[in-house]
Amino acid sequence: MSAIDIAATALPLTGERAERVEDLTRAFYGLLGAERRLKGRDQQRPGQLSHAQVRSLMELAKGGGTMSAGALARAVELNPASMTATLDHLEELGVVRRGRSDEDRRVVLVRLTDEGQEVVAERRERWQRLWGAALDGVPDADLAVAARTLRTVAGLLDDL
Amino acid sequence: MSAIDIAATALPLTGERAERVEDLTRAFYGLLGAERRLKGRDQQRPGQLSHAQVRSLMELAKGGGTMSAGALARAVELNPASMTATLDHLEELGVVRRGRSDEDRRVVLVRLTDEGQEVVAERRERWQRLWGAALDGVPDADLAVAARTLRTVAGLLDDL
Numbered sequence: 001m002s003a004i005d006i007a008a009t010a011l012p013l014t015g016e017r018a019e020r021v022e023d024l025t026r027a028f029y030g031l032l033g034a035e036r037r038l039k040g041r042d043q044q045r046p047g048q049l050s051h052a053q054v055r056s057l058m059e060l061a062k063g064g065g066t067m068s069a070g071a072l073a074r075a076v077e078l079n080p081a082s083m084t085a086t087l088d089h090l091e092e093l094g095v096v097r098r099g100r101s102d103e104d105r106r107v108v109l110v111r112l113t114d115e116g117q118e119v120v121a122e123r124r125e126r127w128q129r130l131w132g133a134a135l136d137g138v139p140d141a142d143l144a145v146a147a148r149t150l151r152t153v154a155g156l157l158d159d160l
Numbered sequence: 161m162s163a164i165d166i167a168a169t170a171l172p173l174t175g176e177r178a179e180r181v182e183d184l185t186r187a188f189y190g191l192l193g194a195e196r197r198l199k200g201r202d203q204q205r206p207g208q209l210s211h212a213q214v215r216s217l218m219e220l221a222k223g224g225g226t227m228s229a230g231a232l233a234r235a236v237e238l239n240p241a242s243m244t245a246t247l248d249h250l251e252e253l254g255v256v257r258r259g260r261s262d263e264d265r266r267v268v269l270v271r272l273t274d275e276g277q278e279v280v281a282e283r284r285e286r287w288q289r290l291w292g293a294a295l296d297g298v299p300d301a302d303l304a305v306a307a308r309t310l311r312t313v314a315g316l317l318d319d320l
Contacts, residue, residue, distance in 0.1 A: 013292040020303045025291050027307035027314070032192065034314035036237075077196075131185050132173040134316035135309070142305050143180045147187040149298055149306035154187070154194035156294035 024149070052078060052086050054123065057095060060112045061120045069098070069108040095119050184309070212238060212246050214283065217255060220272045221280045229258070229268040255279055 013021055039051060049057075059075040060067055067075070073083040087110060090096040095116035101107040112120070135143065173181055199211060209217075219235040220227055227235070233243040247270060250256040255276035261267035272280070295303065 013288060017300065018288070018292070020300050020307075021292050021295055022288060024295070024303045024307040024310075025287070027310040028191065031188070031310045031314040031317075034317040038317045038320060127185070128173060128178070128182060130317070130320070131313065132178070132181050134313045135181055135184070138309055138312055140177065140180050142309055143184045145302050146306040146309035147180075147184040149295070149302055150184075150187040150191045152298055153291065153294045154191040157191075157194040157198045157290070160198060160290070 028150075049119075050086075052076060052082065053090055056083075056086055056090060057112065057116055057120050058123075060096065060110060061117070065112045065117070067110055068101070069110050072110055090116075188310075209279075210246075212236060212242065213250055216243075216246055216250060217272065217276060217280050218283075220256065220270060221277070225272045225277070227270055228261070229270050232270055250276075 055076045056072060056078075059072055063071070063075070069083060069087065073080060076083075076086075078086060087096060087098060091098060093115075095113055097111050097113055099109050099111065101109050215236045216232060216238075219232055223231070223235070229243060229247065233240060236243075238246060247256060247258060251258060253275075255273055257271050257273055259269050259271065261269050
């Protein structure tokens, strides 16, 4: 069943339930915006990596450190020209290396270097500290409820 | 205090607390990804608006229906050329109209048409139904805790 079908067949929400659901969606989009603004501020600092560069490094790390340039471009949603420019810059910084696949010489493989792994680890630790500071004082039980609720939404959106 | 300072001075989280926080960040980014994938699937349908087009309409509605093209471009994070192309397309569809400001002829004002208002209202209702279906069975109290937790994170990220 597609998202469109669900939307067409689901009953419209009413009353307090509608308000609760809308309140959560607003909170989610509010957090999305705050996160985007924070990243924007970070990136205006000279010498900082761009959003596309950071996402490329993070996706590479998620993919075990090596991915084809094509798979990486799909994962970070960049067109081939932008992906090439991003990888040019990352390679200059020494955080990735490109090479041909031994199995298929047409495939360009991108590999996170040791320095790239360090950059990823540093950024992850920094973001973990930020979230930790932001959530200081929120009980563990509330974090668990919030995480479960977000997963419920994510799981169902993926099933639509 | 900048995000970098907070990250430098905050104690690293340890033990169960670190796991709880990381679990919530993963749930948040997981939902982000699911939402992006759903929007991606929606947009592959012929005749659908692009992400930039939808965001432009939503921002216009948030801004009361009329905004300068410059303010809109900043809000949706498009460069001037992409903003112009997006507005060309939206104007062709009849959902926005461009005109010069009476107060300052150099300023291009973008206005949501009645048809544009309808498109925004339809999409909002569709998304509200989707979220409602996704959250079916989650108690109101959990929605409230999740919303409050997301707002706590958003508020603190904005203060960093």
